[in-house]
Amino acid sequence: MKMSNRIKHWVFGAVLSVSSIALQAQTLDFPHINTTGYGEVLAEPDMAEFSVQVVMVQESAEQAKQQADKAVDDFLQQLQAxxxxxxxxxxxxxQLLPQMHYPKNAKPEQKGYRAVRKVKVTIDNLEMLPKLMDIALKSGVNRIDRVQLGVKDPSKYQAIARSEAIKDAKLKAKSVAEGFDKTLDEVWQVNYQSAQARPMLSRSMAMDSSERANSYQDTTIVIKDRVEVIYKLK
Known part of the structure; x- marks a missing residue:
């Protein structure tokens, strides 16, 4: 059964009216101030996680696999030693994949096989990091994917950043209220979602061991937090 245009318009108008009522119900009908507080804390990294890859290309899949496995096994043995x-x-x-070659104006052709193995390492002593990088490269590792610095207890720093964000929200709200000759009343609403620590990533792998050691130890992790608060005004 078809719906006439008149009925369609009435239904659409009703939906809009309901939406408007719901929106009005959420509107605050008392004097208030909405403020956002920000806090951050600087932490020295005390742990790291790095990922490396061994990528080998050979004519046969078996040859590529053997070389990749050997490089990884050598690396693992040296790490444990x-x-x-x-x-x-x-x-x-x-992972074994066909190694494809794409010549210009010609069909793609296979040129052997590529074997890939990944290794992820976690350490709690940053002084070890440059040495482990050297061990990786000497073992046959030919790609360093990522070096991520962190802290062992991020919740401790997050609590400090959260506390600073709350203080910031209070100070802002009080300052703005006084600027308009008003006084803060009770907190009406708090919106909070915990933030995540964002560690800086090391960028250069071309340094020598001593330079890399200094760059890792000089890196600072910034842990941020924020809180939104609505205060009633007297």
Whole structure:
């Protein structure tokens, strides 16, 4: 059964009216001030996680796999000989893919196989990081994907940043209220979503060991937080 244009318009108008009523119900009908507080804390990193890859290309899949496995096994052995616990080392399964060549104005053709294995390492001593990088490269690792610095107890720093954000919101609200000759009343609403620490990433792998060590130790992690507060005004 078809609906006439007149009925369609009435239904659409009713939906708009309901939406408007719902919106009005959410409108604050008392004097208030809405403020957002920000807080941040600087933390020195005390742990790191880095990911590396071994990528080998050979004519046969078996040759590529053997070379990738050998490089990873050598790397794992040296890590454990260096004193790193096995639970802090995670090695992924091997990936075997056809190595394709795409000549200009010609059909793609396969040129052997590519074997890829990934290893992720977590350490709690940043002084070890440059040495482990050197060990990785000497073992046959040919790609360093990422070096991410962090802190062992981020919740401790997050609590400090949160406290600073709350103080900031209070000070802003009081200052603005006094500027309009008003006085703050009770808190009516608080909106809060915990933020995440955003560690800086190391950028250069071309430095020597001593330079890399200094760059890691000089890195600072900024942990931020924010809180939105609505105060009633007297």
């Amino acid at each position: 260096f004193g790193l616990p096995r639970e802090d080392i995670k090695s992924g399964n091997i």
